[in-house]
Amino acid sequence: MSKIHSSNNFQLSTLTTLSPLDGRYREKVQDLAPIMGEYGLNYYRVIVEIKWLLKLSEISEIAEVPAFSDDAKAYLQGLIDDFSEDDVKEIKNFERITNHDVKAVEYFLKQKCQSNAEIAKDSLDLQSFSIGLAFPRHPQSHVMVLEFFHFACTSEDINNLAHALMLKEAMNSVIFPVMDKIIKALCTMAKDNAHISMLSRTHGQPASPTTLGKEMAIFAVRLSRERKELSQVEILGKFAGAVGNYNAHLSAYPDVNWHGIAQEFVQSLGLSFNPYVAQIETHDYMAKIFHSFIQFNNILIDFDRDVWGYISLGYFKQITKAGEIGSSTMPHKVNPIDFENSEGNLGVANGGFSHLSMKLPISRWQARLALRDLTDSTVLRNMGVNFGYSLLAYKSTLQGIGKLQVNEVRLSEDLDQCWEVLAEPIQTVMRRYGVPEPYEKLKALTRGKAITKESIRDFIEGLDIPQDAKIYLLKLTPHTYVGSAVELARTVEHEVNNILN
Numbered sequence: 060m061s062k063i064h065s066s067n068n069f070q071l072s073t074l075t076t077l078s079p080l081d082g083r084y085r086e087k088v089q090d091l092a093p094i095m096g097e098y099g100l101n102y103y104r105v106i107v108e109i110k111w112l113l114k115l116s117e118i119s120e121i122a123e124v125p126a127f128s129d130d131a132k133a134y135l136q137g138l139i140d141d142f143s144e145d146d147v148k149e150i151k152n153f154e155r156i157t158n159h160d161v162k163a164v165e166y167f168l169k170q171k172c173q174s175n176a177e178i179a180k181d182s183l184d185l186q187s188f189s190i191g192l193a194f195p196r197h198p199q200s201h202v203m204v205l206e207f208f209h210f211a212c213t214s215e216d217i218n219n220l221a222h223a224l225m226l227k228e229a230m231n232s233v234i235f236p237v238m239d240k241i242i243k244a245l246c247t248m249a250k251d252n253a254h255i256s257m258l259s260r261t262h263g264q265p266a267s268p269t270t271l272g273k274e275m276a277i278f279a280v281r282l283s284r285e286r287k288e289l290s291q292v293e294i295l296g297k298f299a300g301a302v303g304n305y306n307a308h309l310s311a312y313p314d315v316n317w318h319g320i321a322q323e324f325v326q327s328l329g330l331s332f333n334p335y336v337a338q339i340e341t342h343d344y345m346a347k348i349f350h351s352f353i354q355f356n357n358i359l360i361d362f363d364r365d366v367w368g369y370i371s372l373g374y375f376k377q378i379t380k381a382g383e384i385g386s387s388t389m390p391h392k393v394n395p396i397d398f399e400n401s402e403g404n405l406g407v408a409n410g411g412f413s414h415l416s417m418k419l420p421i422s423r424w425q426a427r428l429a430l431r432d433l434t435d436s437t438v439l440r441n442m443g444v445n446f447g448y449s450l451l452a453y454k455s456t457l458q459g460i461g462k463l464q465v466n467e468v469r470l471s472e473d474l475d476q477c478w479e480v481l482a483e484p485i486q487t488v489m490r491r492y493g494v495p496e497p498y499e500k501l502k503a504l505t506r507g508k509a510i511t512k513e514s515i516r517d518f519i520e521g522l523d524i525p526q527d528a529k530i531y532l533l534k535l536t537p538h539t540y541v542g543s544a545v546e547l548a549r550t551v552e553h554e555v556n557n558i559l560n
Contacts, residue, residue, distance in 0.1 A: 095443025
């Protein structure tokens with residue numbers, strides 16, 4: 060490798076990151092960074108550790124952690140409210156010594172609380188730790204209030220709740236609002252274009268007409284169902300110690316209802332309690348969430364491809380922007396790049412979600428330590444990547460929708476060339492009035508043949524059916540034969556609201 064390309068010559072920036080999410084696309088996904096990155100993980104770990112210490116102080120049987128004063132509670136809350144990147148760096152300094160990320164958070168909090176006399180009172184002389192971590196000595200040294208940080212916890216007690224809080228915040232604050240914007244945009248497209256007739260295609264061939272608005276409405280409803288599914292998944296947490304039985308808890312305080320305490324604690328964080336676990340939370344709820352994301356994303360891929368095709372047919376024009384270039388050699392090109400980018404990034408996201416949803420619910424026996432440390436923990440660190448590619452895709456789709464202009468002339472041209480699509484209503488009316496072999500008669504007239512308005516009208520005039528039925532058929536055109544498509548498109552917002560609410 061030449062010297063100029065040595066990694067030692069580059070500082071971390073949006074130009075040197077391995078992932079395009081943190082480079083080229085950083086601006087579009089940056090809302091997820093403080094939630095699902097290393098900062099977010101440690102922030103939520105700090106919340107869990109502090110809230111657990113506060114919970115212990117409320118348990119009368121644990122005299123060693125007396126109820127904290129309002130000042131002490133405010134100090135602990137301040138550690139959460141004022142948490143910063145510098146705090147994460149301090150945690151990382153501890154991790155370099157411990158080689159254990161969760162234990163590093165515990166030591167960080169003990170160090171932070173040394174300056175608060177009430178929280179640090181009767182603290183253990185932390186300088187005696189054999190690993191050589193240097194904490195200032197507190198003058199008293201017996202009851203060890205600080206030692207109740209991380210009391211009776213396994214690392215997964217902290218991590219599973221931190222990951223659950225990350226997921227909840229990322230979905231509620233970042234992902235769901237953008238999903239809702241897509242659904243709203245599709246509802247708007249459906250209503251605005253409810254009356255615009257469009258030739259359908261099945262097997263790629265001309266089929267019974269619809270309206271452009273009704274086709275958009277289909278996607279609004281489909282996406283709404285998946286959005287609803289996601290919002291209904293219970294986000295679970297466990298807090299039952301090393302193998303899920305409160306072994307350590309009961310050995311220290313056998314008279315405490317630890318199951319009830321754990322349930323109260325998990326629920327106080329806004330999560331649902333999972334009482335039946337081993338060392339790790341089973342991750343079944345995560346698999347359900349990721350599967351729902353895959354389905355939402357698949358539906359959006361279907362939309363992206365449909366719109367791509369409509370642009371190719373000329374049904375949509377794209378608003379151009381001064382200075383943009385579609386091709387380095389063909390100056391006329393205006394490519395559907397937003398829908399292509401969305402489709403590609405959704406595929407990347409789904410690949411990751413698929414791995415997570417299949418990997419996380421599978422574990423080895425009760426201890427699970429090797430699996431969690433080597434694979435579970437590793438793949439969960441990539442959770443934000445899949446959310447990032449999804450968010451990027453959602454924003455690309457929205458950007459693409461914003462550039463679309465309906466080309467009614469082109470839509471009308473296709474309909475005018477396809478009078479054969481009226482074979483369906485004609486043969487259906489013929490069935491009603493007992494005309495023999497209606498399907499076969501229309502097949503002989505239309506299949507593989509160029510059909511005109513005149514040839515269709517001549518056929519209708521020759522039918523032995525009531526005059527009012529004949530008049531109805533003569534008034535039909537490819538533009539008007541759209542069934543209830545207009546009404547379905549105009550009322551889609553009501554349907555979506557029924558689904559979501």
